[in-house]
Amino acid sequence: MVGEIVGLFSEVPSGLIVDATLGGGGHSEALLESRPDITVLGLDRDPAALAAAGSRLARFGGRFRALHLRFDRLEEALEGVRASGVLFDLGVSSHQLDRPERGFSYRAGGPLDMRMDPSSGLTAADVVNTYPEAELVRVLREYADERFAVRIARAIVGARPLVDTAELAETIVAAIPAAARRTGPHPATRSFQAIRIEVNSELEVLEPALEAAIEGLAPGGRLAVLAYHSGEDRIVKSVLREASRTSPRGRPDLPPPPGFTPRLRLIRAAGRRPGETERVDNPRSTSARLRAAERI
Numbered sequence: 001m002v003g004e005i006v007g008l009f010s011e012v013p014s015g016l017i018v019d020a021t022l023g024g025g026g027h028s029e030a031l032l033e034s035r036p037d038i039t040v041l042g043l044d045r046d047p048a049a050l051a052a053a054g055s056r057l058a059r060f061g062g063r064f065r066a067l068h069l070r071f072d073r074l075e076e077a078l079e080g081v082r083a084s085g086v087l088f089d090l091g092v093s094s095h096q097l098d099r100p101e102r103g104f105s106y107r108a109g110g111p112l113d114m115r116m117d118p119s120s121g122l123t124a125a126d127v128v129n130t131y132p133e134a135e136l137v138r139v140l141r142e143y144a145d146e147r148f149a150v151r152i153a154r155a156i157v158g159a160r161p162l163v164d165t166a167e168l169a170e171t172i173v174a175a176i177p178a179a180a181r182r183t184g185p186h187p188a189t190r191s192f193q194a195i196r197i198e199v200n201s202e203l204e205v206l207e208p209a210l211e212a213a214i215e216g217l218a219p220g221g222r223l224a225v226l227a228y229h230s231g232e233d234r235i236v237k238s239v240l241r242e243a244s245r246t247s248p249r250g251r252p253d254l255p256p257p258p259g260f261t262p263r264l265r266l267i268r269a270a271g272r273r274p275g276e277t278e279r280v281d282n283p284r285s286t287s288a289r290l291r292a293a294e295r296i
Contacts, residue, residue, distance in 0.1 A: 002026060005030065005031070006030050006031060008085075008222055008224050008267065009034075009035070009038075010034065011222075012084040012220060013084045013218060013220050013221065014037040014084065015083065015084035016040075016084055017031055017038050017041075017085040017087065018086045018213070019087050019089075020043050020071040020088050021043070021044065021071060021090065022042030022043060022050065022066060023049050023093040023095065024049060024053055024094075025042065025053030025057050029057060032063055038084065038085075039063045040065075043067055043069045043073075043077055044069075045069070045071075045117035045120075046116050046117060047118070047119075048095070049096075054066055071205070071209045072205040072206075074209055074212040074213055074216060082217065082218035082221070083213075083216050083217055084217075084218055085217075085221055085223070085224070086221075088210075088213070090202070090206070090225065090228060090229070090232050091202075091227075092104055101113075102114070105192070106165060106168070106186060106188040108166070109164050109165055110165045111165070112128060112162065112163070112164060113125070114195060115199055116200050122198075123199060124165075124195050124196070124199055125162070127139070128156050128162050133154060136149075136152075136157070137153045139197075140153060140190070140191055140194050142231075143193065143197040143198060143229075144190035144193050144194035145190070146191060148180070152171075152172050152176070154175070155171050155172070155175035156168070156172075156175075165192075168188070169186075172188040172192075173187045193229065206232060206235050210225070210236065214263055219295055219296065220294065220295065221295045222292060222294045222295070223264070223292065223293050224291075224292040225291050227289050227291070233289050237291065240264060240266060243263045244264040244265060244266045246262050261296070263296060264294065264296060265294045267292040267293055267294055271290060272290040
C-alpha cells in the first residue's frame with residue numbers, strides 16, 4: 001500500500017518522518033522521492049534490514065539516517081524532536097521470510113530462530129523445546145486463535161527436541177485433523193505466526209510504541225499503521241480511538257472535564273484494505289489493514 005502511505009503523508013508539515021519498521025526501505029524510498037522537504041529516520045531491530053535499506057537509500061545522502069532500535073524506543077530516537085509523521089508496517093518482512101536461515105518460514109528447513117534481532121535472547125527453539133504444554137497452548141490461542149492449540153502443543157512436547165523448522169512444521173501438520181488440513185492456508189501458518197510473535201514480544205511492545213509516536217508528533221503530523229494480524233489491529237484500533245476521544249471513556253453523554261481534549265483526529269477509522277490488483281500482485285498484502293490519524 002505504498003501509494004496510500006505516500007498520499008497520507010503528502011499533507012503533513014515539512015520535517016522528519018520516522019519509518020519505525022524500516023525493513024528493506026521501500027516505504028522510506030517512496031516518501032523521500034515524493035517530498036524533497038522531508039527527512040526520514042528509519043528504525044529496525046534487524047541489522048540485515050538496516051544494511052539493505054542503507055544501501056538502497058544511500059542516494060538520498062543526509063536526508064536519510066537509520067538506527068538499530070526496536071520501535072518501542074521511539075522517544076529515545078526522536079531526542080526531543082517533533083515528527084511530521086510516523087509509520088509502522090508491522091509483522092515479519094518478505095526479506096526475513098525468504099531467508100531460510102532466519103527460521104521464519106515453514107516452507108524450507110532452517111534453524112528454530114525467528115528472532116528479528118539476532119542479538120536478542122529468546123529463540124523459537126527455546127519456545128518449542130522448553131515451554132510447558134500449557135504455555136504453548138496459551139501462545140497458540142492468544143497469538144493465532146488456533147482451534148487445535150491443545151493437540152499441537154501436545155504433539156510438540158511429545159516430539160522434543162525439535163531441531164529445525166521443517167521438523168516443527170511436520171509435527172504441527174500431523175497434529176491437525178486431516179479434514180482441517182484440506183482447506184485454507186498451510187496448516188502450520190498460524191502456529192509459526194504465534195511462535196514468532198512470542199519470540200519477538202511483538203504485541204507486548206506495540207501499545208507503548210504507538211503512545212510514544214502520538215506524543216512525538218507535531219501538530220498536523222500523522223501516524224499511519226499497517227497491521228497484518230488481528231491482535232495487532234485490535235491494539236492499533238484501541239489506541240487510536242482512545243487518543244481521539246472527545247469525552248471520557250464510557251460517558252459520551254457528559255461534556256468533557258476541564259483540560260480533556262483529544263490528541264488525534266482519525267483519518268482511517270475503519271481501516272483500509274489493499275486493492276484487488278495489489279492482492280493479486282502481492283498475496284502477502286491480503287491481510288493488511290491500514291489505519292491512520294492526525295495529531296491535533
